[in-house]
Amino acid sequence: MGDFPPAPVASLAVGNTxxxxxxxxxxxxxxxxxxxxRMVTFNVDLFLTKIRNRQILQTLPGAINLVSNAGATIAKGIDLSIKARPVAAxxxxxxxxxxxxxASLLRRLISQAVKPATI
Structure with missing residues (x-):
């Protein structure tokens, strides 16, 4: 009593993908x-990330995981931080x-995945 059954295999590998x-x-x-x-500190950070051939993991029916490319992705942003100590307390x-x-191709892949199937 008190034992947990072994966990099933989470996914199967897709060969030759x-x-x-x-x-x-x-x-x-x-x-x-x-x-x-040093009573006031101010920090600012700008960033830009460009990803080509972005890899995504798709889970297919039957717990099969498939890695594929999803085109290009660009992310950019800013971080701001200010700290003030007007008095010691x-x-x-x-x-x-x-x-x-x-994301270029990823957006198209998602829109195709959520479309209802036609018969």
Whole structure:
């Protein structure tokens, strides 16, 4: 009593499935600053990521996992952080992050997958 049954195999490998390597170019630039004798710190970070031949994992009926390429993806954004210590007993902080992305082929694959089948 108290034993758990062994877990079933989570997925089967799909043999001879070919996909291209994924290539990622990532860029980032930022600024860290301290002002007013370190009573205020301000940080900002900009980033851009470009992915070619993005690899995605698709789960097919029967617990079969298939890796395929999904075209290109671009993600970009900004991170902001400000911290203030106006008096020794008080700290104020604020953080914000914004990002946007676009995927070319992946969007088409998803729209095809959710369309109802025609008979």
């Amino acid at each position: 070919r996909f291209d390597p994924e290539h990622v170019d990532s860029y980032e630039i930022g600024l860290k600053s301290s002002l007013f004798d 008080l700290r104020l902080t604020g953080d914000d992050a914004r990002s946007a992305g676009a």
